[in-house]
Amino acid sequence: VANEATREAAGTTEPVRILIVDDDRAMRDYIAQAAEESGYQAVKAENWSEAVQRFRESRPDLVLLDVMMPGIDGYKMARMLKTEARERFVPIILLTALEDVESKRRGMAAGADDFLTKPVSPVELQIRLSSMLRIKALADALGQANARLAELAVTDPLTGLANRRALNEQIEREWSRARRYERPLGFLILDIDHFKVVNDSFGHAVGDQVLQRVSQVVRQTVRTTDMAARFGGEELVVLAPETGTEACRLMGERVREAVAASDNPGTPRVTVSIGVSSTEIEGLTRAAELVESGDQALYRAKHAGRNRVEVGRKPGS
Numbered sequence: 001v002a003n004e005a006t007r008e009a010a011g012t013t014e015p016v017r018i019l020i021v022d023d024d025r026a027m028r029d030y031i032a033q034a035a036e037e038s039g040y041q042a043v044k045a046e047n048w049s050e051a052v053q054r055f056r057e058s059r060p061d062l063v064l065l066d067v068m069m070p071g072i073d074g075y076k077m078a079r080m081l082k083t084e085a086r087e088r089f090v091p092i093i094l095l096t097a098l099e100d101v102e103s104k105r106r107g108m109a110a111g112a113d114d115f116l117t118k119p120v121s122p123v124e125l126q127i128r129l130s131s132m133l134r135i136k137a138l139a140d141a142l143g144q145a146n147a148r149l150a151e152l153a154v155t156d157p158l159t160g161l162a163n164r165r166a167l168n169e170q171i172e173r174e175w176s177r178a179r180r181y182e183r184p185l186g187f188l189i190l191d192i193d194h195f196k197v198v199n200d201s202f203g204h205a206v207g208d209q210v211l212q213r214v215s216q217v218v219r220q221t222v223r224t225t226d227m228a229a230r231f232g233g234e235e236l237v238v239l240a241p242e243t244g245t246e247a248c249r250l251m252g253e254r255v256r257e258a259v260a261a262s263d264n265p266g267t268p269r270v271t272v273s274i275g276v277s278s279t280e281i282e283g284l285t286r287a288a289e290l291v292e293s294g295d296q297a298l299y300r301a302k303h304a305g306r307n308r309v310e311v312g313r314k315p316g317s
């Protein structure tokens with residue numbers, strides 16, 4: 001029951017699949033039957049290449065693997081299946097003929113999770129399967145929770161865009177990559193015009209909706225390879241790999257026009273001012289200067305009357 005509950009929590013409703021790898025047909029069928037009697041789905045393989053193929057296509061939850069197989073060492077096979085599983089935790093139970101310490105030591109070193117000594121009684125098999133699958137279900141739930149937390153750590157909750165932390169990391173990576181391969185990297189920063197007036201006249205909740213709408217427009221207007229992030233407050237940025245200054249300015253114009261044209265019921269239309277910069281601007285030595293250059297251009301766009309795009313300049317000019 002705990003097993004089922006954990007699987008449900010992890011969002012899994014598919015039957016539990018067990019891959020049985022044994023060159024002995026009678027043994028395969030015997031184990032498969034015991035597994036199926038416990039409600040599991042049995043997938044069988046009689047040799048190495050079949051095992052890999054079944055492993056890939058059926059994505060089993062657990063593998064029962066015979067150590068003694070012609071042509072391949074079961075320990076090596078265990079290690080290869082663990083590699084094949086990558087991030088996924090797929091427990092491997094080794095089936096050994098002898099109750100000897102050395103084969104267990106080797107199996108452990110190869111990444112096996114448990115051992116069963118032949119001949120295996122159905123009850124023993126069922127107990128081991130259910131206990132190992134319980135551990136797997138917990139590991140899966142933990143893995144999903146971690147993935148969710150990792151996602152939250154880089155996402156801005158209001159807009160769904162990348163947050164400042166994610167941007168900071170990405171901008172350093174992209175800056176280095178752009179410099180190393182001598183490729184352009186574009187940067188765009190936008191700020192909603194007179195946003196304070198929106199909040200003051202319509203309330204903060206409507207202000208939030210406008211911010212969400214603008215974020216959505218930005219995300220839909222830029223390429224999927226671009227990173228759209230919330231820089232802070234009502235300032236959004238776009239990091240655009242492989243994009244030079246002029247292309248960035250055009251992207252800025254597209255964003256500006258799309259925002260000005262967008263609306264949704266009960267909320268006012270707004271405009272945005274935009275500053276763009278790129279690594280094509282001479283004299284930039286750090287990622288932070290790319291941001292600074294764009295930010296200064298944004299400042300000029302505000303002063304020149306808002307609802308416009310300005311292009312960044314060389315530092316100190």
Ligand code: GH3
Nearest residue numbers: 191192193194195196197199204207208233234302
């Ligand atoms: P400007 O055209 O010069 O940018 O004028 P502005 O009113 O947009 O500029 P200012 O920086 O004075 O005000 C920004 C406002 O954005 C103030 C702040 O309360 C509001 N704001 C920042 N973050 C949020 C948010 O998450 N939700 C809402 N509703 N408002 C926010």
Ligand code: MG
Nearest residue numbers: 191192193195
């Ligand atoms: Mg503003």
Ligand code: MG
Nearest residue numbers: 191233234235
């Ligand atoms: Mg602002």
